[in-house]
Amino acid sequence: MLDSTLPRQAASRAAPLGAAPLYVSDAAQPRRRAAALEDLATGLRRWRLPAALARLDIRNRYRGSVLGPFWLTLSTAVMVVGLGLLYSSLFKMELAGYLPFIAVSLIVWNMISQTVTDACISLTSAEGIIRQVPLPFSVHVLRCVFRNALITAHSLPLVFLVFAACGTLPGLEVLLVLPGLALVAVNAFFIALFLGMLCARFRDIGPIVASLMQLAFFMSPVLWKPELLGDKAVWLPLNPFYVLMETVRGPLVEGGVPALVWLSASLYTLLVAGVALAFFIRFRGRIAFWV
Template sequence: MAACGPDRTEGEAIGEPVIMHDAGNPQRLQRAVDDLSSGFGLWRLAWALASGDIKERYRGSVLGPLWLTLSTALMLGMLGVLYAKLFRIDLASYLPWLSASLVIWGVLLQSVNDACITMTSSEGVIRQMPLPYTLHALRAVFRNALVAAHNLPLILIVLALFGIMPGWEALMAIPGLILLAFCAFWAGLLFGAVCARFRDIPPIIASIMQIAFFMTPIIWKPELVGHWQPWLPLNPFYSMMEIVRAPLLGRPFPLIEWVASLVYSGLLGVAAFALFARFRNRIAFWV
């Protein structure tokens, strides 16, 4: 492919691009930065691929991507009734909480799962075309953003059903979602590469996520842990969820959770960039 490579300057008019690969001087940092910038330059392609992924999944179905919304709605309804019966909680106080939690957890879980297969699922393209790896991570983020856009409105619908109208402070969920997307992107580069190299990592992450589902306040409320509650932000999943969930449910502004989330995101970004820069040129051999 012309002019898509991570390491080349585009356009013949500017002058002939010169590409140099020198194993003795791999310029890893520079190439990783180039990969990121040319990958983001191809955001239109990432978007087209992501929406293609969604359409492909629901090809020929009558409702199409609306199934995303419908199946989540069905699950929320059934679980809400069941848990309210089991735990004898008032449905009006429990179902909004459960809906917000499950939908946001779904976004988070899907992002982590997709991060693990970012590179391996693009194997065919990686081996045939010189494209920036950033593109594949971006594609996964866009794909999950599209899925989220089909599910997040359900939270508002459930709230409306119970006569709760979130105020303007609900908009504070948006920066939370943006931070989530930031993390999903770096996770895609980090886990995408690591999982391509070590094929035991995806099942390990899957079981961690299963445990995390029960360890994180999703089906139970954080107040239930009593004096342990101040320690909850140590759980990154809790912090990342709470910065989106709290504003939607009209809970107090999650300051500590925000600080924790920013710290986790920063660490993830630094770790991902370092690993990506070091091993970027090996990914084509790993997938």
């Protein structure tokens, strides 16, 4: 009868000296949960690596460009002015009150939309690295999140310019933007983790997600204010894009965020994190074959 300790001893002998337990596998005891949690912990400890890779991605994307990522800022500014003039007339609203709303809405929506769309290729775009370098998969997920966060940061001066032009000055409630951004960041990480794996396995998911994001843009209060729905506005907390946007937009534009919105955003965050973790624990060992 073979000794059950032989596979573990063979794995120990096969592992290189000083290798982390993350890269030592045992077919008899796969340790999926421990390996997945160690992957996440190692990736978070090495956050400087994905941050550097994200900066490199931005430099390569805008190589040879005069304005670089500020082209996105310029296009957003044109959209804010153009749509602000149009929709303020259509909705019969004062331009000075509507312009800050649409400026913050477009910037936050672009951040969410680009992150979700980019999440579909968060792992497949790193195929060469995954197949050759033993890095935690969470490093590639963080790279996607940092890249979109840096691109969004280039549009932040536009918010201050619009607020100054309209004479809008937020109060102390603006500090609530920080927990709102934290919720958005946590959602972005787990969405990138989940969609990265799902799209690596099923390549048709990416175009479906892009189409759904276009629909969500019109179904969410980005260009229009929630109060325009009247009595039907009570159903808006069921829209995850709305509650995530509102946790950032509310403190800046509307003077605060209702408790129901915070509750809905927290519940959606827990749901997304739970689904992504369950999927990552179960299928982490197959990612290298999927990409």
